[in-house]
Amino acid sequence: MTENKIYTHKIEKLLPSLGVVVFFAALAVAITGSLWSTLIILIGMTGLLIYGEKHGQVDRAYIRVEERRSSTLTVLIICIVLLPFILKGNSYFLHIAVMAGIYAIVALGLNFQIGSMGQVNFAPAAMFGVGAYTSAMVTVRLGASPWIGLIAAMIVTAGMGIVFGFPALKTRGFYFSLVTIALQTIFILLVVNTEWLGGPNGIPGIPAFSLFGQSLKKSGMLLGTPIPYQMNYIYLTFTLLLLLIVISKRLYSSRIGLAWNAIEEDEIVASTQGINLTKVKLLSFSIGSVFAGIAGSLYAHYTSFIGVEDFDFNKSLIFICMVLLGGMDNPIGVTIGAIMLTVIDEKLRIFADYRMLMYSIILIVVLVVRSQGLLPKRNRKYPLGEEN
Amino acid sequence: MDTLLHTKNLTIHFGGLIAVDSVSCSMGNEVLGLIGPNGSGKTTFLNLVSGIYSSTGGKIEFQGQDITRLKTHEIRSAGIARTFQTNRLCEKLTVLDNMLLGLYSKQNTSWWKVILSQKTHYRELKENISTCLEVLGYFNKNLIDRKYELIDTIPLIDRRRIEIARALVSNPSLLLLDEPTAGLNQEETANIVDDLKRVREKTHTSIIFIEHDMGVISTIADRVIVLNAGKIIAEGSFEEISKSEEVRTAYLGS
Ligand SMILES: Nc1ncnc2c1ncn2[C@@H]1O[C@H](COP(=O)(O)OP(=O)(O)OP(=O)(O)O)[C@@H](O)[C@H]1O
Ligand SMILES: [Mg+2]
Numbered sequence: 001m002t003e004n005k006i007y008t009h010k011i012e013k014l015l016p017s018l019g020v021v022v023f024f025a026a027l028a029v030a031i032t033g034s035l036w037s038t039l040i041i042l043i044g045m046t047g048l049l050i051y052g053e054k055h056g057q058v059d060r061a062y063i064r065v066e067e068r069r070s071s072t073l074t075v076l077i078i079c080i081v082l083l084p085f086i087l088k089g090n091s092y093f094l095h096i097a098v099m100a101g102i103y104a105i106v107a108l109g110l111n112f113q114i115g116s117m118g119q120v121n122f123a124p125a126a127m128f129g130v131g132a133y134t135s136a137m138v139t140v141r142l143g144a145s146p147w148i149g150l151i152a153a154m155i156v157t158a159g160m161g162i163v164f165g166f167p168a169l170k171t172r173g174f175y176f177s178l179v180t181i182a183l184q185t186i187f188i189l190l191v192v193n194t195e196w197l198g199g200p201n202g203i204p205g206i207p208a209f210s211l212f213g214q215s216l217k218k219s220g221m222l223l224g225t226p227i228p229y230q231m232n233y234i235y236l237t238f239t240l241l242l243l244l245i246v247i248s249k250r251l252y253s254s255r256i257g258l259a260w261n262a263i264e265e266d267e268i269v270a271s272t273q274g275i276n277l278t279k280v281k282l283l284s285f286s287i288g289s290v291f292a293g294i295a296g297s298l299y300a301h302y303t304s305f306i307g308v309e310d311f312d313f314n315k316s317l318i319f320i321c322m323v324l325l326g327g328m329d330n331p332i333g334v335t336i337g338a339i340m341l342t343v344i345d346e347k348l349r350i351f352a353d354y355r356m357l358m359y360s361i362i363l364i365v366v367l368v369v370r371s372q373g374l375l376p377k378r379n380r381k382y383p384l385g386e387e388n
Numbered sequence: 389m390d391t392l393l394h395t396k397n398l399t400i401h402f403g404g405l406i407a408v409d410s411v412s413c414s415m416g417n418e419v420l421g422l423i424g425p426n427g428s429g430k431t432t433f434l435n436l437v438s439g440i441y442s443s444t445g446g447k448i449e450f451q452g453q454d455i456t457r458l459k460t461h462e463i464r465s466a467g468i469a470r471t472f473q474t475n476r477l478c479e480k481l482t483v484l485d486n487m488l489l490g491l492y493s494k495q496n497t498s499w500w501k502v503i504l505s506q507k508t509h510y511r512e513l514k515e516n517i518s519t520c521l522e523v524l525g526y527f528n529k530n531l532i533d534r535k536y537e538l539i540d541t542i543p544l545i546d547r548r549r550i551e552i553a554r555a556l557v558s559n560p561s562l563l564l565l566d567e568p569t570a571g572l573n574q575e576e577t578a579n580i581v582d583d584l585k586r587v588r589e590k591t592h593t594s595i596i597f598i599e600h601d602m603g604v605i606s607t608i609a610d611r612v613i614v615l616n617a618g619k620i621i622a623e624g625s626f627e628e629i630s631k632s633e634e635v636r637t638a639y640l641g642s
Contacts (some may be wrong), residue, residue: 198466247503252503254509255488255495258481262489265478272438274464274493274558283499379482382517 005054016065019076024079027339028086029091039274039362041338048371072331079236084231094230096346098302101237102295104338107322108241108248108331109291112284114320115329115377117258118264119168119284122180124319126187127164127289129311130159131296135193136203136306141196146209150297157293158286170279172267184313202307206300209236217304233302240298241335244291248331251287253380260284263331291309314356318345321363326373333375340374391452392416392594398436405579407432409618415594419588419595419610422624423549423602425638429618430598431473434564438470450456451561465493469555470564473598475547475571477539478534483550484535487520488513490554523557524550526590527583531536545576549583556587567620569604578600581608614638 027044030038052058065072087093110124134156135149144152191197208217216232251257259280260262262270271277300306319340328339344362348355367373391414393581398411408429422430435441437448439460448456455463457585469490477486493515497509524531527549539547548568555563567582569577579605588595597604605612606626614622614629616638622629 093571250502250506250509251499254497254499254513255492256499256502258485258489259492261481262478266476266482268440268460269476269478270489271460272440272464272470273489274461275489276459276461287499287639318618378486379536379538382484382513 001149012064013068015061016068016072019065020072020075020079023336024083025087025294027097027343028083028093030340030343031087031096032090032345035344035350036339038344038347042362042366045336045340045374046366049087049374050370058375059378071139076242080235080242083225083238084234089227089231089232092164094228095185098237099232099338099346100231100342101152101234101241102298102302103245103319103322103342104335105237105240105295105298106319107214107326107334108244109288109295110158110319110322111248111329111331111334112195112251112288113168113225114261114323115327115334116260117281117284118250119172120177120180120320121164121285122177122313122316122320123164123187124288124292125311125313125315126184127157127160127292128296128299128315128319129187129306129308130160130289131163131293132300132306133197134293135205135297136206136300138198139207139301140205146207146297148302149301150294153293153297154290154350157289157296161286161289164289168281168285181313183227184316188308188312191311194301198307200308201299204305206306207306209301209302233270233298237302240294244294245331245335252329252331253382254308256280256283258380315318318359324373325363325366327376328373329377330373330375333373333377336374390406390416392450393437395437396447398433398448398450399444400436400441401444406618408436408443411615411618411620413620413623414444414622415596415611416513417592417594417595418610419597419608419611421605422596422598422615423600423605423612424615424621425593428615428638431560431566432618434470434596434598434613436565439462442498461493466560466566467561469560470560471548471555471566471568473566473570475544475555477547477551479539481544482538483524483531484517484520486539486550486554487524487535487557488516490557491516491520492558494558495537499639500518520553520557523553526587527553531575545572545579548572549582551579552584552587556591556593558592559591563593565595566598567600568597568600569601570619577604584608602626610611 026041030041049058083097084094087097106124106128110121113119113121131153135146135153138144138149138152139146164180164183168176171179192200208215210216216236217229219227219229259270259275262273262275263277263280267277322338322341323334325341326335327333345359348358351358394414396412396602397405398408400408405604411433422433432441436443439458443456447454450466450468455466458466478489495512497512502509521532521535528546531550532544534542542550553566569580572580585608597609609626611624612629613620614625614635621634621638622632
């Protein structure tokens with residue numbers, strides 16, 4: 001009896017790490033397999049979550065991860081390090097992983113508005129574009145280093161976040177969404193009609209990041225086998241992604257995250273609690289935009305060519321879907337949603353013109369089955385003060 | 389008696405309607421009952437004091453400071469907290485999160501500190517949580533165990549209590565209560581009134597108390613102001629105002 005108990009206890013302790021490994025294995029299968037394997041994994045994940053939620057396993061999983069934080073994180077990092085190898089060093093597969101990481105960063109930023117504050121911003125792609133164009137212009141036109149481009153992108157998008165957030169101070173709900181749709185359109189028109197920004201032709205020849213004098217666009221050699229350069233970008237993107245997830249989680253559990261939630265429910269009540277609505281709302285837009293800016297810069301220096309069609313309204317809709325599918329106001333959920341949708345989107349290329357249609361159908365089916373998204377927001381439980 | 393709150397010719401129009409009409413009054417550290425028939429402007433008066441509406445005329449002073457043009461959140465930080473006539477808790481949040489919102493104005497860990505390190509913010513959070521639970525405990529010890537439950541599982545009387553506790557937790561100098569007993573039966577009303585008397589004894593917080601039940605007003609209010617059609621028609625102890633002819637006609641509807 002007791003022996004058995006100790007044994008189960010040990011296994012329970014290993015579960016978070018095991019979960020991470022299983023997730024990465026599933027991810028690898030999804031990326032390297034056919035569309036069907038991706039769909040089966042999505043269905044399996046949804047089913048598992050519905051089952052787990054019913055039996056309280058999901059809640060316990062959260063507690064266990066919290067308990068075993070450092071070991072889970074270690075396993076996670078090992079999995080990321082191994083990811084290029086799990087993906088068989090195939091440059092196309094690696095490319096999907098890089099894009100998943102970049103899009104996840106945009107979705108995390110968007111989550112501050114949609115998930116935390118309940119304000120649907122239809123212009124995340126425009127903000128992603130502002131980051132990409134800023135970084136591209138600074139490096140191509142001014143000849144600065146891509147790292148300077150990244151910082152410039154962050155600064156410019158922080159400022160633009162205030163511009164985008166401003167309508168949120170004056171309007172709510174539909175009206176706010178309409179204003180962001182207008183902003184998205186303005187961005188596209190502005191870029192298409194400005195020669196200096198490359199107009200409809202886009203900007204070619206954007207330099208790659210380099211680290212310690214080594215360009216990240218150079219393929220490496222490991223144990224005698226060539227490894228595509230995308231590996232470098234996987235490490236860069238996922239390091240930033242991990243960092244931004246931590247930041248998102250910290251904001252979520254702080255008074256800022258709470259204030260955002262209160263604003264979603266009732267602005268008057270929020271302000272009578274002493275919340276400065278202007279400041280807190282603009283913060284949501286600025287931080288969210290900086291996330292998009294970082295992603296945009298990564299994208300520009302990864303693909304070395306950007307065109308306005310990479311940042312159009314469809315992209316915005318996809319980012320919104322990532323937040324909805326993953327689960328509002330839950331950084332981990334949003335990241336998983338973004339990764340899943342990026343992979344599915346790639347796999348749907350075989351349908352060519354019907355791609356958007358298939359995409360919508362999959363999304364509708366998942367959201368009908370599980371309307372709150374894969375991993376929705378949890379009630380805040382504070383890992384302290386339990387004794388009283 | 390030091391003046392805590394003072395209004396001078398406070399007025400607000402909604403189109404042609406004058407909801408609060410040249411109200412001048414003062415209060416010190418006391419429990420002030422605010423009564424009057426439906427639509428007489430009681431809630432509107434609280435909305436003006438708490439900064440939700442901005443007045444079309446007149447002045448509000450709080451602890452000697454002109455707060456007429458301050459924003460709602462600045463007024464809360466200055467030390468005026470309130471509840472609402474219809475219970476307004478955040479339904480998607482837990483009991484504890486609602487309480488923590490009440491402490492928002494007292495917290496000073498800024499967003500970038502939150503991003504950089506969890507330690508300072510956790511230390512502050514820990515203190516805040518114990519303050520919240522302590523204040524919740526004044527009202528109903530059971531609520532401490534239900535801290536992680538969502539508001540929609542909580543009975544109305546406890547929601548009323550949580551709303552008052554959320555206002556009290558930041559230790560305000562003035563507490564505005566808009567019909568805290570609305571929708572409660574007699575026994576529950578008596579419980580809330582008891583709670584409030586205990587709180588008043590413990591914290592000496594000044595209170596403006598809107599109430600329809602004259603029995604409640606007579607036991608809790610040190611002084612009463614009667615509004616009718618936005619104007620003060622009587623002011624004084626409960627005995628005094630209940631003798632007033634004008635008050636009677638206002639209530640009976642002339
Ligand atoms: N935002 C507003 N816009 C237009 N009219 C308003 C507004 N707020 C209040 N009023 C009007 O002002 C008058 C006073 O309303 P108020 O809610 O202050 O009354 P009250 O004394 O609190 O009544 P009750 O006892 O029913 O709560 C009413 O005629 C009401 O319709
Ligand atoms: Mg009222």
